[in-house]
Every structure is written in C-alpha cells, then in structure tokens.
Amino acid sequence: MREELIISGRMNPMVDPTLNIWHWQIPLYLFLGGVAAGILFFASLYYIMGREKKYPAAIKWAPMVTPFLLILGLAALFLDLNHKAYFWQLYLAIRIESPMSWGAWALMVITPLSIAWSASWLKELFPGWHWKYTFLEELETWFIKYRLIFAWIMLFYAVVLGVYTGILLSAFNARPLWNTSILGPLFLASSLSTGAAVIMLMAKSHLERNIFSRIDLIMIGIELFLIVHMFMGFQASTQVQIDAANMFLGGPYTEVFWIFVVLIGMLLPAFLEVLELLGYKIPIAITSTLVLTGGFFLRFIIVYAGQASRYLY
Amino acid sequence: MRFAMAIDTRKCVGCSDCVVACQTENAVPIGYCRDWIVEVNDGTYPQLVMEIRSERCNHCSNSPCVRCCPTGASHYDYGGIVLVTPHKCIGCGACIASCPYDARYPHPKGYVDKCTFCVHRVKEGLPPACVAVCPTKCLYFGDTDDPRSEISLVLKKRKYKRLIPEAGTNPNLYFLI
Numbered sequence: 292m293r294e295e296l297i298i299s300g301r302m303n304p305m306v307d308p309t310l311n312i313w314h315w316q317i318p319l320y321l322f323l324g325g326v327a328a329g330i331l332f333f334a335s336l337y338y339i340m341g342r343e344k345k346y347p348a349a350i351k352w353a354p355m356v357t358p359f360l361l362i363l364g365l366a367a368l369f370l371d372l373n374h375k376a377y378f379w380q381l382y383l384a385i386r387i388e389s390p391m392s393w394g395a396w397a398l399m400v401i402t403p404l405s406i407a408w409s410a411s412w413l414k415e416l417f418p419g420w421h422w423k424y425t426f427l428e429e430l431e432t433w434f435i436k437y438r439l440i441f442a443w444i445m446l447f448y449a450v451v452l453g454v455y456t457g458i459l460l461s462a463f464n465a466r467p468l469w470n471t472s473i474l475g476p477l478f479l480a481s482s483l484s485t486g487a488a489v490i491m492l493m494a495k496s497h498l499e500r501n502i503f504s505r506i507d508l509i510m511i512g513i514e515l516f517l518i519v520h521m522f523m524g525f526q527a528s529t530q531v532q533i534d535a536a537n538m539f540l541g542g543p544y545t546e547v548f549w550i551f552v553v554l555i556g557m558l559l560p561a562f563l564e565v566l567e568l569l570g571y572k573i574p575i576a577i578t579s580t581l582v583l584t585g586g587f588f589l590r591f592i593i594v595y596a597g598q599a600s601r602y603l604y
Numbered sequence: 605m606r607f608a609m610a611i612d613t614r615k616c617v618g619c620s621d622c623v624v625a626c627q628t629e630n631a632v633p634i635g636y637c638r639d640w641i642v643e644v645n646d647g648t649y650p651q652l653v654m655e656i657r658s659e660r661c662n663h664c665s666n667s668p669c670v671r672c673c674p675t676g677a678s679h680y681d682y683g684g685i686v687l688v689t690p691h692k693c694i695g696c697g698a699c700i701a702s703c704p705y706d707a708r709y710p711h712p713k714g715y716v717d718k719c720t721f722c723v724h725r726v727k728e729g730l731p732p733a734c735v736a737v738c739p740t741k742c743l744y745f746g747d748t749d750d751p752r753s754e755i756s757l758v759l760k761k762r763k764y765k766r767l768i769p770e771a772g773t774n775p776n777l778y779f780l781i
C-alpha cells in the first residue's frame with residue numbers, strides 16, 4: 292500500500308513543512324542555564340558540607356561567572372519571544388502545569404541569588420575590596436549571616452533549573468523525540484558535568500581539580516547510560532518514537548550527534564580524565580572545553596531534532 | 605456545553621472554500637491559515653482510496669497547548685473552545701510546539717493565533733464561517749452535550765474517527781468515514 296499525503300492551503304511560516312519555531316536562542320539558553328545550575332549546585336552542596344577551605348573554586352570562584360551566564364541566557368530567552376512587549380505577563384501568573392512558568396520563576400529566584408552569593412565572597416577573594424555604600428555593607432553582613440540558609444535555597448533551585456530544561460521539552464507529547472522522561476535526568480547530568488568542567492578549569496589546587504575531574508567522569512558515565520537507555524526505550528515504543536530514534540540511528544542527525552556529543556563531548560574527555568587519574572599530565576583546558584562543547588551540542592541537537600519529529604496522521 | 609465539529613470526509617471535495625472563508629472572516633494575515641485541506645491517497649492504481657479532510661484546531665478537551673502556556677493566554681473559553689488572549693501571550697511558542705496537529709501559528713504581530721471556532725459568530729447563534737460557506741454541507745458544528753443537536757444526531761448515525769487520539773488530547777473534531 293502506498294500512501295500519498297497532500298496538504299493544501301497550509302504553509303504557515305515557522306510551522307510548515309516542519310516545525311521551526313525555536314532557533315538558536317532556546318538551546319543556547321538551555322546550555323547556559325544548565326552550566327550555571329551545575330556550578331551553583333556544587334557551590335551550595337559543598338558549602339553546606341563545610342568544604343569551604345578544600346574547594347574554593349567550586350564555592351567561591353566559579354559562581355562568579357554564573358550571574359553572567361544566567362543574564363546572557365535570559366537575554367537569549369527574551370530574544371526568542373515573538374511578543375516581547377508583553378514578556379512581563381510571565382510574572383503575573385504561576386502555572387504549575389506549565390514547566391515554562393516555573394522555569395521563569397526559578398530564574399527569578401536563582402539569578403539574584405547567584406549575584407548575592409558571588410558578591411558575598413568578593414572581600415575574601417579580593418582583599419582591598421570595599422563596598423561604596425553602607426547599605427551594601429549591611430546587606431553583605433546580613434547575607435553572610437544567613438549564608439547556610441541561602442545555600443539550601445540555592446541547592447534546591449539549582450536542581451530545579453537543571454532538571455526543568457529537560458522537563459520543559461519532555462512535556463511536549465506532540466514531539467515524540469522530546470516525549471521521554473529520560474530527558475530531565477539527562478539534562479541534569481549534562482548540567483552537572485558542564486558545571487564540573489568549569490570548576491575544573493578554575494581550580495588552582497591539584498586536589499580540587501582531581502575531585503571535579505572524577506565527578507565529571509561519573510556524570511559522563513551516567514549520561515552515556517541515559518543515552519543508551521533513551522534509545523532503547525524509543526526502539527521499544529510506538530512507531531512515532533521509533534521514527535524519532537531513527538533520526539539518530541542512520542537519519543540526518545546521526546553523524547553530528549554521535550561525533551559531537553558522544554565522541555567529542557563524552558568519550559574523549561572521559562578518556563583524558565582517566566589518563567589524568569592514572570597520573571598523566573593532561574592540560575585541563577582541553578578536557579573542560581570538550582565537555583562544554585558536548586553539552587552545547589547536546590542542547591542544540593535535541594532542540595532542533597525534536598522539532599523535526601512529529602506525529603504523522 | 606461542549607462545542608465540536610464533524611467533517612464528512614465522504615462529502616468533502618477539497619474545494620478550500622472553508623480555508624478562504626476563514627481567512628476573510630478572521631482577517632488572517634496573507635500567507636497564513638487557520639484551517640487547511642488534507643488529501644490522503646491510499647493504494648496503487650486502479651485500487652485507490654481517497655480521503656479528504658478539512659482540518660483545523662481540534663479544541664481538545666485535554667489541550668497540551670493550554671497546559672504548557674506559562675501566562676494563561678491559551679485557555680478554555682465559552683463551550684470548551686480553546687482561545688488565545690493576544691495581550692497575555694508573550695509569543696514563547698511553547699503552545700505551537702505542544703500541538704500534535706500543528707494547528708497554531710505565530711501571527712506576524714507577535715502573538716500566537718489559531719482557529720477560534722468563530723466564537724464571535726457562535727455567541728450570536730451563527731455557525732462558524734467555514735461551516736456556513738461549505739458548498740457540500742459537509743461540516744457540522746454544534747454542542748455534543750445536547751443529545752438533540754444536529755451534530756449529536758449525526759455522530760449517533762455515522763461512523764467516525766478522531767485524529768491521533770493516542771496523543772492524549774481528547775480532540776473534538778470528528779471525521780465521518
């Protein structure tokens with residue numbers, strides 16, 4: 292039986308012939324938000340565990356970049372909106388059912404928190420630093436007094452931010468590729484891995500670099516497991532999900548996914564990390580860059596391929 | 605009240621009158637559409653089966669588009685009709701990605717637009733423009749909660765299918781087969 296499908300009268304820009312509503316802004320935001328979530332997760336976790344002396348890069352240095360990542364991400368998100376003048380409507384509603392709504396609110400909490408967190412370490416990192424206005428001094432004293440509580444809040448929102456980007460996509464049952472609950476944990480693992488990569492890059496002590504390189508190695512292992520698991524799940528599912536998986540198993544996304552995400556972004560850095568643990572000298576910048584590249588491509592490919600995957604009826 | 609539409613695929617000739625009527629009635633921007641025609645040809649010559657469907661938003665009872673909208677711009681309105689409030693819509697596109705029927709499009713003015721079942725006409729007791737104009741009278745519009753409405757009667761009499769019910773949307777377009 293041969294089936295021919297003719298659709299007439301319909302050629303809506305950005306929807307036909309395949310969905311193309313989200314461009315570079317969304318995956319860029321997912322990536323930046325993910326890296327920031329990863330860094331802030333480790334910062335608050337190790338602060339709560341009292342490892343301030345041991346892991347200064349994770350707790351004090353790396354969070355310095357998160358406000359920039361988050362603001363850049365928010366800017367990308369804003370650029371993506373088609374009805375920009377109305378963006379404030381996001382903050383007039385809390386809609387539990389909409390991952391985008393709680394993501395927007397989570398960003399509203401974690402962005403100022405990341406700024407306050409970074410600012411509260413400035414004096415320690417740059418002796419000679421002083422605030423121009425007394426109210427900032429007072430604010431700092433107040434924040435430092437309750438830093439532990441803020442660390443708990445930040446830990447919670449870092450996980451929300453890391454997971455939500457995956458859930459945002461997996462909630463779309465109209466796009467079979469996204470419609471898998473693996474995407475949440477996969478994006479969380481990727482954000483922890485990329486966050487660890489930034490910390491590795493900024494770590495000055497050998498001990499800290501070593502620990503985060505180990506954490507990263509574990510995260511990569513988890514990601515690989517989840518990816519295999521995801522494709523197995525697709526293959527055992529409905530026809531639309533089999534078709535979605537086939538985009539990566541011989542289809543148009545095969546090369547870019549397996550080369551840029553899996554090989555360059557996961558296997559290669561994992562190999563380098565193992566070598567390093569065995570005592571070889573590997574420039575950390577190379578490993579970090581590879582991990583970040585992998586995380587970046589993962590978001591781009593999933594966002595683009597998901598839009599191309601659909602129900603046919 | 606539950607508004608729904610039935611489309612007789614055996615009567616539809618695919619003339620696209622409904623598409624044009626909608627564009628005119630709702631001032632749909634040029635190059636966009638809220639409804640469209642799908643023609644499915646099955647089999648090999650000479651054993652051919654053809655089905656023609658006039659499609660639009662399914663005004664789903666379990667709409668992913670309403671669920672994912674972060675501002676509440678997409679909402680259930682009069683008689684279950686799914687509508688978008690333009691001044692609440694931020695144009696994030698989530699609802700466009702969430703619709704398995706690709707029934708929504710980004711309006712050039714920034715907000716998201718789609719079929720409204722001509723709610724402005726329905727409130728006055730008139731049928732949607734596409735139904736009013738159809739030359740073969742293959743479109744039925746009405747309240748499926750009312751057992752005596754024309755659409756309820758036709759759904760009782762005829763076999764029908766709904767499109768991708770497995771997407772969990774609980775759609776309200778019935779295609780008579």
Ligand code: SF4
Binds near residue numbers: 660662705718
């Ligand atoms: S057909 Fe699409 S746009 Fe219409 S109610 Fe259903 S999900 Fe929403």
Ligand code: SF4
Binds near residue numbers: 672692693694716
């Ligand atoms: S584009 Fe508009 S209607 Fe659609 S989900 Fe976003 S805010 Fe809601």
